[in-house]
Amino acid sequence: MKLSQKSKSINPAITLALTSKAIEMIKDGVDVINFSSGEPDFETPDYIKKAGIDAIENLSLYSDSDGLKELREAIAKKLLKENNLKYSYNQIIVCHGAKQALNNAFFAILDEGDEVIIPAPYWTSYPEIVKNCGGKPVFIYTQKEDCFKVTTQMLESALTPKTKAIIINTPNNPTGMVYTEEELSQIANFAVENDLFVISDELYEKLIYSNKIKHTSIASLGKEIYDRTIIINGFSKCYAMSGWRIGYTASNKKIAKVMSNIQNHTTSSVNVIAQRAALEALTSSNPILEDILYEFKKRRDYISQQISDIPMLSSLRPKGAFYQFIDVSKLFGHKVDDIIIEDSEDVAKILLDKYRVCVVPCNMFGYKKYIRLSYTTNMQNIVEGINRIEQFVKQNF
Ligand SMILES: Cc1ncc(COP(=O)(O)O)c(C=O)c1O
Structure with a gap:
């Protein structure tokens, strides 16, 4: 064997x-x-837990494989309000944590041997997920002098005819650094010029410790970059809901459809109890x-x-x-x-x-x-x- x-x-x-x-x-x-x-x-705050308990008592059957429509609508609303990004609910797929969101995204875009540029230091699962989906991780070793952020010169040096995507993670695990709009704008231009996807992991977006620094989603920087970005986000870090396993993707409709097919035949929907709790987390006021x-x-x-x-x-x-x-x-x-x-x-x-x-x-x-x-x-x-x-x-x- x-x-x-x-x-x-x-x-x-x-x-x-x-x-x-x-x-x-x-x-x-x-x-x-x-x-x-x-x-x-x-x-996890009690009001969120309570929504989960109510769901156990009343609403515990399958949801749509891409997630409850109400939750996807609430996520679309959040993306518009907080990130200046317009998505309809059917561009959102609710996944089992950001991890599954990443798996769906790479499964959707990678062919065998396609390269994905991963700025290092990186979250430990990125290379493994890329390999899982048939891709080849290509690392760029960012420097302390650049606050461990990738520059277009570095991207240029890693580019080959097989490059398919770049991962951007801001705020970053493990460095805690946050990309500025200007830095993201340069990366966005590079991605557009070289026909690359951007996987934008924004899982820590709300955990920023200065009013002077704001989180920017690269997808919000123009129509072309919007089209080629898959946003990865979720509830694990910012809502203290890691064990509920709720993440999501936002992307253009074509990519969303492909990821929907992938999820449909792998895990299908996230359990509805956790989805109801996530809906509560998003829609209630949030002290x-x-x-x-x-x-x-x-x-x-x-x-x-x-x-x-x-x-x-x-x-x-x-x-x-x-x-x-x-x-x-x-x-x-x-x-x-x-x-x-x-x-x-x-x-x-x-x-x-x-x-x-x-x-x-x-x-x-x-x-x-x-x-x-x-x-x-x-x-x-x-x-x-x-x-x-x-x-x-x-x-x-
Ligand atoms: C940068 C980053 N992306 C994704 C994940 C996965 O998150 P989840 O627990 O929602 O699957 C983590 C978890 O540590 C992370 O740090």
Whole structure:
């Protein structure tokens, strides 16, 4: 019996594996501070849960495979109001999280061997999803000097006759950077000139920590780029609904139709209970978001300041999302007990095993010199976790 070559090329989700190890240690009574989780630590608000409970009691049969019409209409309304984007409900497909939205999008556009430009550092699943759909990830290693944002010169150097699409993720996981309208406009021109699709992952759009910075959707920058963009968004991060598994795509009608066929014959609709809850999240007034933003900003401010005070570590101050991307390369080549530190994975292992702090090594985001801290844990844990990281540096280097 032989498994497919394609299945063997897909790497395990290491971020989840690390989180699982930390959780196991916590269950065993070890006081691990977990900075690895990629989901908000807030409960889904009660009014959203209640809509789910009502749906269980009254409305629990299949919905249209693309999602409840009311929910797709509400998403279209949100896109118009918040993003200046005009879509009808049948251009929206409600998916099982942004992950399925990405899978549908790449399945719809890629032929075997088509290349997808992925600016690094990147969210760990992008390359695997591209490979899953027959494509070839092509990485561009963005620079700290450019705030880890891709430029058109970099895109130019990665372009080949097989290039089919570019992924743009703003606000970004893992860097926390946010693209400006001007930067997106240049990328949009590049995509149009070179006949490329843009997969625009906007999952963290509401998590931005300054009134002076605004989220722009690249699709809103003109008719031509609108036509070739597939927006990826969802409820996991901004509504504290990660476990409900609701994401969506917005695209032109032709792409939407193809993605609809794909979803129809794979998972069909997302469960209607979660869809009803998502509808409530979108249509009721939303005080929770302000609370979440306030709390994340407080944590972001604290972590950024503390990390900048620890010798040998350096980091840009994130503008959005809930991650701090930290350069640990000055620790490389030094010996801690019997281990000579060679990359961020060694740093992460020592931090977990000896200091009981779980961070994500960014090897799997394409950056061996960096670790990622999620500030999805409370302030008390953050203070203790940063203290432990400081001890690790001060005791060993
Ligand atoms: C940038 C980015 N895109 C997509 C996803 C997947 O989100 P979901 O949980 O809605 O599938 C994540 C999750 O961490 C992410 O960080």
